[in-house]
Amino acid sequence: MLSVVTSPSAARVLRSPPGRYALTRVARADPLAVLGTRWAESECWDLKWRGFFRLRPELVARAPLRFLDWTIDGQPLRDRLAFANGRVCENVTFLTEGSYGDPFAIESLRALLGENTSGMDPWVQYDDGRAGVCCSASGAGGLxxxxxxxxxxxxxxxxxxxxxxxxxxxxxxxxxxDAPAFTLRFDRTQYETTVRALLEEWST
Structure with missing residues (x-):
């Protein structure tokens, strides 16, 4: 006899071989995350040298950099990338305002689709094959x-x-x-629909 019993905490399979009962817990897969985007801003600064001999450095704020930030289940990915000491993630995506048609932005999306980006490596992908998700906000581009x-x-x-x-x-x-790693799993259809829509938008 085989009967299946479900509960909010786990699925259980109850088997009754001759003379004894066995209770087996069936492992559940990790829940799938939903990839999305939202516009965000990053503070930007210029280094100026002051004084008669230009020996006194000073950081001068300039207009914030607007970029399309990744979200996971509606929450900014960068929130999950805060350091153990509380310092926030200052990296941004390649999808900055006004960068439509920019090869960095386009190839960064192709890298996240697992496609060949050899023409732009190592600007959007490291030598070990890891793809860039967010890069420096310095404006220099690349990794x-x-x-x-x-x-x-x-x-x-x-x-x-x-x-x-x-x-x-x-x-x-x-x-x-200070920066522990984590893994995210997405439904392939939802993920590729999101990334390919961005690829089409940035390629125009």
Missing amino acids: DCGAVSTDVQVMETTVEWRNVTYQDGLTGEVGGP
């Missing part, structure tokens, strides 16, 4: 100044961002004690 990166895995029905964390632009070192 040289370090970035938030991930190992994109496209499977039959899902897409995974494995080990999302910071990556050093010079050494390629991934993560650290």
Whole structure:
């Protein structure tokens, strides 16, 4: 005899072989996240040298940089990238205001689809294959100044961002004690629909 019993906490299968009962817990897959976007702003500063001999540095605020930020289940991805000491993530996506047609933006989206971006590597993808999710807001472009990166895995029905964390632009070192990595799983149809819509918009 085989009977299936479900509960809010877990699915259980109750088997009754001769003379004994066995209770087996069936593992559930991690819930799928929903990838989205929203417009955000990042503070920007210019370094000015003051004084008669121009030896006194001063940071001068300029207009904030507007960019299309990634969201996970409606919440900014950058919220999950805060450091252990409380410092917030200052990286931005390649999708900045006015960057339509920009090759950095276009190829960064193709990298997140798992497509070939060899023409723009290492600007949107590191040598180890990890794709850039957010880069420096300095305006220099590319991943040289370090970035938030991930190992994109496209499977039959899902897409995974494995080990999302910071990556050093010079050494390629991934993560650290102050920036633990995490993994996100998406429904492939929802994920690709979102990213390809952005790719079409930025390619025009």
